[in-house]
Amino acid sequence: MMSFAKNQASNRFYRAGGVKNCRLFCVAMLTVFILLFPACGKKAPPVPPTFVAPPVVKGLKTVLEKNIVKLTWPVPEWEGKDENALAGFYVYRSQIPLSEKPCEDCPVRFKKTADVRIKSVKFDGLYAEPLEQGFRYSFKVSVYTDSGYEGETSEAVIVEY
Numbered sequence: 001m002m003s004f005a006k007n008q009a010s011n012r013f014y015r016a017g018g019v020k021n022c023r024l025f026c027v028a029m030l031t032v033f034i035l036l037f038p039a040c041g042k043k044a045p046p047v048p049p050t051f052v053a054p055p056v057v058k059g060l061k062t063v064l065e066k067n068i069v070k071l072t073w074p075v076p077e078w079e080g081k082d083e084n085a086l087a088g089f090y091v092y093r094s095q096i097p098l099s100e101k102p103c104e105d106c107p108v109r110f111k112k113t114a115d116v117r118i119k120s121v122k123f124d125g126l127y128a129e130p131l132e133q134g135f136r137y138s139f140k141v142s143v144y145t146d147s148g149y150e151g152e153t154s155e156a157v158i159v160e161y
Contacts, residue, residue: 054078054086054151057125057141062157064131069159071139073125075118078143087146088117091127092153094138098160108138108156131161 055076063070071091078086092110096102116127131137137160140153 054143054145054149056152057089057143057154060139060141060154060157062139062159064159064161067131067133067161068128069131069137069139069161071125071127071129071141071157073141073154075123075125076143084145084147084149086118086143088115088144089125089127090115090142090144090150092140092142093129094156095132096136096138098134098136102136110138110140110153131159133161136160 055078057073057076060071060073063072073089075086090112091114093113094108094110096108113129114127116125125141127141136158138156138158140156142151142153144150
C-alpha cells in the first residue's frame, strides 16, 4: 500500500510537469543570478600587482642661446629592477603663436618631439632644439622604463622667442 501511494504521488509530480518545472526554475534562478551579479571590481587594464610608477622629472630648466633652447634636468632616483630600469625620457612640446593671447583655462596640447635615451649611470638629461621666432613654447619631460612604462610628465616650462 505504501508503494502504491508513493507511485501515485510521483505520477502527480510528473503530470504536473515536475522535472520540467524544476529545470525551468533552476535556469531562471541562474539567469537572475548572472544578471544581478555580473562582476565585481574596477574595470581597467591589467597591472602587475607589484607595479610602481616611474618617478616624475623635477627641476626642468631652460637656457635660450640665440635661437636654440637647451633643456636640462636631473635623472630621478629609481630603484627599479633590471627589466624595469629607467631607459630614457620623452620630451613634449607645445608651440603657440605670440599673437594669440594666453588662455589660463584652455588645455595646452603637447606633442611628443624627442626620445632621449639614458646612456650611462652618471647621465643628466639634456635636449636642444632650434626655435622659430614669434612663438610661445612650452616643454615637459617624462621618464620611461625598459619595460615601456611611462611616468607622469614634469611641470611645464615656457619659453617665448
